[in-house]
Amino acid sequence: MKILALSDVELPAVYSTRIRERFPDAALVISCGDLPYYYLEYVLSALDIPLYYVHGNHVTEITQDDGETRAEPWGAINLHRKVIYDRKLDLALAGIEGSLRYSHKPHQYSQARMWWMVLGLVPGLLLNKLLHGRYLDIFVTHSAPENIQDDTDLPHRGIAAFRWLIKTFKPRLHLHGHVHLYTPIKPWKTRFHQTLVVNAYGFREIPWPLPKDW
Numbered sequence: 550m551k552i553l554a555l556s557d558v559e560l561p562a563v564y565s566t567r568i569r570e571r572f573p574d575a576a577l578v579i580s581c582g583d584l585p586y587y588y589l590e591y592v593l594s595a596l597d598i599p600l601y602y603v604h605g606n607h608v609t610e611i612t613q614d615d616g617e618t619r620a621e622p623w624g625a626i627n628l629h630r631k632v633i634y635d636r637k638l639d640l641a642l643a644g645i646e647g648s649l650r651y652s653h654k655p656h657q658y659s660q661a662r663m664w665w666m667v668l669g670l671v672p673g674l675l676l677n678k679l680l681h682g683r684y685l686d687i688f689v690t691h692s693a694p695e696n697i698q699d700d701t702d703l704p705h706r707g708i709a710a711f712r713w714l715i716k717t718f719k720p721r722l723h724l725h726g727h728v729h730l731y732t733p734i735k736p737w738k739t740r741f742h743q744t745l746v747v748n749a750y751g752f753r754e755i756p757w758p759l760p761k762d763w
């Protein structure tokens with residue numbers, strides 16, 4: 550099976566009537582944030598597979614025809630501050646949304662607040678180890694871990710607690726977005742201890758279980 554990871558920018562290869570032919574082996578979609586809901590809802594309904602996501606730092610509230618507002622895509626599963634075991638796919642997932650705080654808007658957090666939220670995942674990770682033999686398969690965040698594929702400006706600086714989590718709980722994969730890849734020299738895939746850190750900017754099709762040479 551394959552994971553279709555999405556983040557930050559909409560691409561015509563994904564937002565296409567041929568999406569099923571383009572991604573025939575996708576068994577789940579993971580969005581790392583900053584994508585409009587209509588885009589995620591299109592992918593979800595066209596592929597008809599589970600879609601897990603975290604919000605980025607840019608979250609829009611939309612008003613529906615009935616006047617109600619909502620700030621999440623329909624039918625998708627929000628991973629923020631959650632540890633979820635998908636029984637059907639035999640996958641342990643956990644996530645943290647947002648970025649470092651650089652203005653007075655929601656979905657931005659201090660490093661200390663990120664630590665607090667990451668530590669909140671620990672009981673669920675320990676339970677996974679007990680029940681399923683490993684702490685975590687895929688860690689999903691919007692921001693990058695500290696000093697891995699991050700940037701030096703405050704909004705795009707990496708998160709220290711993410712780096713600690715992947716070193717300590719050894720997920721096979723850490724998917725993030727937020728850092729836009731405008732030049733091919735910027736790294737989008739880094740091995741860190743036992744974890745492959747992947748920037749999902751645009752889209753990435755990732756084989757699962759992860760091959761050793763991927």
Ligand SMILES: [Zn+2]
Pocket residue numbers: 583605606607648691726727728
């Ligand atoms: Zn972002």
